[in-house]
Amino acid sequence: MEKVQKPSFIERFLQLDRRIIYTLVALAVAIPLLFPMGLPIKVTPEVQSVYDMIEDLPEGSNILISADFDPASMPELYPMMKSVMRHIVRKHHKLAITVLWPNGPNLVAQCIEELKLEYPEWTNTVDYVFLGYQVGGAIVIISVGDSFSDTFPKDYYGASTAEMPIIKEFNRLGQADYMVMFEAGNSGDWWIVYGTEVHDVPVGGGVTAVVAPMYYPYLQAKQLNGIIGGLKGAAEYEKLTEVPALATAAMDSQSMVHALIFVAIVLANIFALMFVGQKRRQAREEM
């Protein structure tokens, strides 16, 4: 009877049970949330540019936000959107909000409700208008170049937009002094191509970490003035506004998971190399 060779330590490591990896990931997420480490958050120039733009605009400037995401991207984009909106409210700018994704409007409504608890004087139809969702994607962007009230005859709450005080001064994309788009996909391309470039409106992007590389060419071409990228970008914005919240709290967890995956990849590659060496040695010995 042929003797069954026991797998070596290297082989056993390379075939590590996935449940062990899952457990390590769960611990890497949970432990820093329970015991924060307070790792330093460095503000990058891309995030600083968005902050400076909103900060330096004269009080009462018109700002457009497009929240083009859904709950799948909420952990990354919601904290940054809330942080940017809080900054806009603090600076007393006028704000119009649109949504190009059908599952996004309720997230914006939730954000507005939370901010209204902090700033009860922030008034709907006067300081801000939430235009809600309109079907059409790129066509909606072209259409808001002509008129918000024609594209969105009613706001999210069902009120007629044409008669709103804010719409009398801020009724088309070209009247925006700045725009921030929160993107989980490629709707940001449409905003740049059909909207902000056509009407000469400066724009900053709040994007998920996955799509961030797609927006860097626009940043270098100055078609975007800044990028808030992923949860890290959101944490940087929270640091700038001096209101540490969800993103800041999640930074340690994200760092730990990244470090864990880093170590796992490096170790797997070292052990794979050792495994190849072991096989070669065995082959030489058998010859």
Place this chain on the structure above:
Amino acid sequence: MQFIRKQFPVMLAFVMGMMMFIREFVPAKFSEQLYYGFTDWAIVIVGFSAVFAILSLLHHHMNKVRKRAQGYGYSIITILAFIQMITLSLIFSVRPGTPGGWEYQWLFVPMQATMFATLAFFIASAAFRAFRARTWEALALLIAGLIVMIGRVPIGEFISPHLSTFADWIMNNPSMAGFRGIILGVALAQIAIAVRIIFGIERTYMGGGD
């Protein structure tokens, strides 16, 4: 009938395409009105396409249930969820505080968030098993990926400020150059497709069959 199905759509695409193209070079008020008038039409047409999408979804799942195809139980759940959601939404809307809003906030948001949160586990496991430097190109990709992964989170800055500087350099140079190539390629392809549709060379948008 053949004319309506074959020639008319091509003629319509040619006339509309050329009109919108020429309009770009006519700096007059009526040209702008035409442009925005057509975008209003387009919004209505896209709205109708959503209705077709819904009908197509229901048709697909009802067929599965009728034929008792594999996994038809999921189709029943899809149909029931669709019917109850659309009924509640039409009666009460989906704003916060309504039954539809409640379902959105306490069912849809957690379910979608859970789906994506599980990615962290799968990515960690897949990276451990599959991300191997088997060639020099793979090694370059691996090193770049590792630097960006660790350099773009606070722990990278904590280990060494040079890590984040190098990660930023990768994002702003090689990665950006690659994406610029993709964007330009896509834009050129879009122009080519538009020209093919306008001149009737590309007809797949009319659907297959006779």
